[in-house]
Amino acid sequence: MFSNVQLHLAKVFLKIFLRDRQSIFFSLFFPIIFMTVFSFASGGGQDPINVGIVNNSTSPVATDFTQLLIDNPIFNVTVGEESRLREELVEGDQTMVLILPESFDEQSDGVELKLLVDAAQVQQLGLIMPALEQTLISMEREFRNIEPMFTLAIEDVQARSQRYLDFLLPGLVAFTLMQLSIAGSGFNIVEYRRKGILKRLFVTPIQPRDFIASIVMARMTIILIQLSVLIAFAVLILDVSIVGNFASFYFIVILGTFIFLCLGFCLGSIAKTQQAVIAVGNLVIFPQIFLSGVFYPIESMPEWIQPIAFVLPLSFISTGMREIANNGASLLTIAPSLIGITVWLVLSFILATRLFVWKEVAN
């Protein structure tokens, strides 16, 4: 598949690229920090909600009710005087204050419980109200001796717990490989042009396709090393699980890197200056960050945009990788993604070799 010239050149370029250790190291900084932050953010679960209770009733019902709320892990209950709790509410120490009226006892019928809230915390109320109402209903049932008509038993059929981080890893790997690849070919090409290196290479008898193939191979080797560090960090340190076959996962990584290195070559051939290539590069990178299901599933996007989102190269790559990593899919079961990837692979390589014309690119 690759000629001797290409392999030899790739080896020489690899050695040259490896000299640039700083940028190899620093380009891994962002994804690693990003993942670490997320692992801490999603690790702790929901904080309990601060609720103040003013109990003006002396009935045992009111005491039981208060106790039920105290026992509920969703709430962090403070029982106290109305005036003091009101103050705390204003200062933000309490999310809300529930006032039980004097008439709250076994006989009470449609008695009104007053809930003081701070409107600024309104987004939390949606979460609190159902829990509060649920507690009230179950209490009512108990006191009135009504059997519930039904209960809801939730069973997780996926039988393994999936954290957001598990969902995130394949997407983040896909995103990182896109960034590294486009920078590794596209941005570098423009830099070489500016320095006149391309011109110097052009007076040697090297063919564009040999040049592209060797640069792609050398860059790909470096990117695979970088991604391996990232994946190892995620799996070993952050305990992210990759359910499927590692080899299949890497297979998609390699194809994806190839696609974006070729697309990077296209960008480097079109854009003539460093500013231009960054601008055009962002045009390619940014929509894919948001539309390719890297950070959240494509299915959660507006319906009209989904058809576009689905055919982006990064979508096929991140979907394929996620199927393997999260659901243990085999290469056979992700055939649709693989077909999409193959189409982009061929397309991007043809485009790269067509657009990279020495005379135009070097001068």
Next chain:
Amino acid sequence: MPIIDVENLSKKYPLPDDKSKSFFAVDGISLKIEKGEIFGILGPNGAGKTTTLEMLEGLVDIDGGTAYIDGIDVNANPYAVKKIIGVQLQANEYFDSSSLDELLTLFGALYECDIDVSDLLNKVDLLEKANAKPSQLSGGQKQRFSIACALVNDPKVLFLDEPTTGLDPQAKRNLWDLVLELNKAGKTIVLTTHNMEESESLCQRIAIMDHGKIVAEGTPQNLILKHAPEPPVAPIHGNIEDVFLTLTGHALRD
């Protein structure tokens, strides 16, 4: 048969101020350069020297006329020509973080030939700099390294584009010695310059270009006899460069 045979060569470029109009950067020049010659192309900036070289090197398209190097049509077969020529460009930047021996290895790979890195560096007197980076070299060393890169494929013809521009007199003379040495070893050398002394002491034949045309061609001696005005009555003894070199010595400074 001349090793370089150029007939009526021309190159059109759009005008910088008015893209719809074009001008001839090289306007129908003809040249015959014999094997083993050092041939100089002289001229002021913008005369078309570099464009002429770039057409011969296959870097830019030939808009009119023909060019043959060692019997190969440059226009029809640029890749075959590139295999037998060595080129030093005006800009000589390389991959920043690579050492000289790595870069020479790269050029060897580009030409698909086995090279002896030490031998090449030795030829240009840079053997002890094998592990240095291009950015650590002085101006003269950089030019010599560029020539080493141009020698990787043991070319028949060596093109040097303003090889001594920006060098101090010591480095300049050192580079002339190198060029003469390579010429003695059998290389045909074509160089551009706007240094009159260089053309006079180094080149066997020269062509003077202006506005894309060759205005005079011949051996330096003949051109002087034909075109130079009468010498002043009392010729000055030596020139200021002789003074400079006498005072600062001939030893190379880099």
